Amino acid sequence: MKAIGLIIVVLVGALLLYSTEDFPSWGDPASPASVHVAAHHLKKAIPETSVPNVVTAVLADYRGYDTMFETSVIFCAGLGCFVLLRLFKKRDDDSYYRHVATGITLHIKKDKIPDASSEFERIDTLWTPYDLIVKNVCRILAPFVQLFALYVIAHGHHSPGGGFQGGVILGASVILIAISHDMRTALGRISEKTVHILMAVGVLIYSGIGALCILMGRNFLDYAALSRILFTDKIEARSLGIFGVEVGVGITVMAVMISIYNNLSSEGRQDEGL
Amino acid sequence: MSDLVVAVLGKYNYWLYIILMMIGIYAMIAKKNLIKKLVGMNIFQTSIILFYVSIGCKKGGTIPILEHSPGHHMVEPAHYINPLPHVLMLTAIVVSVSTFGVALALALKIYRKHKTLEEDEILMQLRPE
Amino acid sequence: MIWELDLVILILVIIAAIGAIQVKDLLGCAILFGAYSFLMCLLWAIMGAVDVSFTEASVGAGVSTVFFVAAVFRTTRRTKD
Secondary structure: OHHHHHHHHHHHHHHHHHHHHHOOOOOOOOOHHHOOHHHHHHHHHHHHHOOOEHHHHHHHHHOHHHHHHHHHHHHHHHHHHHHHHOOOOOOOOOEEEEEOOOOOEEEEOOOOOOOOOOOEEEEOOOOOOOOHHHHHHHHHHHHHHHHHHHHHHHOOOOOOOOHHHHHHHHHHHHHHHHHHOOHHHHHHHOOHHHHHHHHHHHHHHHHHHHHHHHHOOOOOOOHHHHHHHHOOOHHHHHHHHHHHHHHHHHHHHHHHHHHHHHHHHOOOOOOOOO | OHHHHHHHHHHHHHHHHHHHHHHHHHHHHHOOEHHHHHHHHHHHHHHHHHHHHHHOOOOOOEOOEOOOOOOOOOOOHHHEOOOHHHHHHHHHHHHHHHHHHHHHHHHHHHHHHHOOOEHHHHHHHHOOO | OOHHHHHHHHHHHHHHHHHHHHOOEHHHHHHHHHHHHHHHHHHHHHOOOHHHHHHHHHHHHHHHHHHHHHHHHHOOOEOOO
């Protein structure tokens, strides 16, 4: 198998290397890809949408359909992970508790699980030592990570960033809590049900803004239609429409990242993680 | 001689991208571990994204974020890097991570059933005695 | 755009890719794959694709590595090739 693979790879590689002869030379400003449509987008981005970051303008306005269905693909990936992995059966092993004041670990047989109290804290079966520094540093860091993520979403018009990046960073802040504490803490902050509702809400916001444009008498995802309810001119309305769409994308991406992590790291039980 | 140098300087980036792409496809064909196959798939994916982004690159161009002042003047497109490939590839990256998550979920399912991730051992188990 | 820097990082990317598919331990593979993603993000930053490199830095080098480590933790580190 290795030899066949190597032969195929060498042949395909030689073919591709031969075909590079016809490419324009690397970084050529007059290459065919850069002269027609891209020039139009660069010239018209500010007069038509008032968004200086051309990538955001093209992503959410000129190619709005594309981004909407990419968001749906991410939503479907989250659902697929959930359907593949989620187990609703409770793990019937024994459980471990830690006495908060002294740090003594208790091993409790099943059927005798005590009520939740402030003196005892449930810990994972794959026991890891209690680490004060890691827990507290991550807890202090998480709000700043979230603030940065909100900045990335909201400032995507003027600097690199936008819904996709900000959503991933927001999801990563929750994953950070889940890794540094345990999964129960993270699920206490944002439960599985909330995550799945948010996954759908993001796509709904995106397509809802599109449908609102139809109701206001214009084409799907033509944000200029929103100028009547936002009380601005058409160009500002496009800018605000792009912002609304980015928020929807950010919510979906955040929820999908959290959902995939929770299902992967707990093998679908969603009780204890890494 | 100088023609050859110009040709090499203009094209060597593409050659290295193709080498990267071939590393990915070789890992997908020849490696037996399922996770290694996924890594190969991701390397293949990123090399194609790299190729697309390099199409939009312009020598002497700046990043595609325009100046936003009240009396804005005409934008000269030759001074800015082509933003279109960036848009296409930005969404492709985020979709690639979610499909990677689904692929890892499938690998977890296979491990739960067969207790191994090696392709040949799974085939041995599936073969009727 | 500095072509010397570009060439050095491209060669490092290829070394990281070969390392990621040759190493005999899946946890090492995960870390090398994260390094590969981060070098790729540097390459895009050099090319001026700031949005793409930002996405890759947060997605490829961040969340993707976490997923990978989680999957390896729940399965096995063993690999034959």
